[in-house]
Amino acid sequence: MRAVLKIVAVLSLLVIASCGPKRYQYDGPEVTQIIVNKSDRRLFLMHGKEVLKTYRIDLGFEPNGGKRFEGDGKTPEGRYVIDRRNPKSAFYLSIGVSYPNRQDADHARTNGRKPGGEIYIHGARRPKDPKGADWTAGCISVKNHEMREIFTMVRLGTVIDINP
Numbered sequence: 001m002r003a004v005l006k007i008v009a010v011l012s013l014l015v016i017a018s019c020g021p022k023r024y025q026y027d028g029p030e031v032t033q034i035i036v037n038k039s040d041r042r043l044f045l046m047h048g049k050e051v052l053k054t055y056r057i058d059l060g061f062e063p064n065g066g067k068r069f070e071g072d073g074k075t076p077e078g079r080y081v082i083d084r085r086n087p088k089s090a091f092y093l094s095i096g097v098s099y100p101n102r103q104d105a106d107h108a109r110t111n112g113r114k115p116g117g118e119i120y121i122h123g124a125r126r127p128k129d130p131k132g133a134d135w136t137a138g139c140i141s142v143k144n145h146e147m148r149e150i151f152t153m154v155r156l157g158t159v160i161d162i163n164p
Helices: 002-018 102-110 144-153
Strands: 033-037 042-047 050-056 078-086 094-097 120-122 159-163
Touching: 042 144, 050 144, 094 144, 120 144
Parallel strands: 033 159
Antiparallel strands: 033 042, 042 050, 078 094, 078 159, 094 120
């Protein structure tokens, strides 16, 4: 009887431990760069010149042209870096893009406007995916299971080139 109780206790502990937060791991080649081609609606995770993964993306609700001002619905264009991670994002998971850079901020200020900010690569809005393409306020969106891969693979400081 005692042995049965020990087995039940151990199994119970294993079940409880498996209910905790999931930690995803990636042990493949380092992602050295992210390339976004807005016109093709594609995001590429790169290791040097090798494409590790490709994803279909949605963009800001006004996808043509680079982001210039807060509220314009455009996704930025240019070279940035991944500068933050948010595991508790309202959009499943997210990684931050370092927009605005100095040129972005100077351009907006020269025109008496704010450049905007809070640009991320993220999953879909909770509790359900949005309907239609190009629905964000300027971010880059992928499916939730894809965002889990990206979140796991991409490190802070990774360069992201966002092309027209």
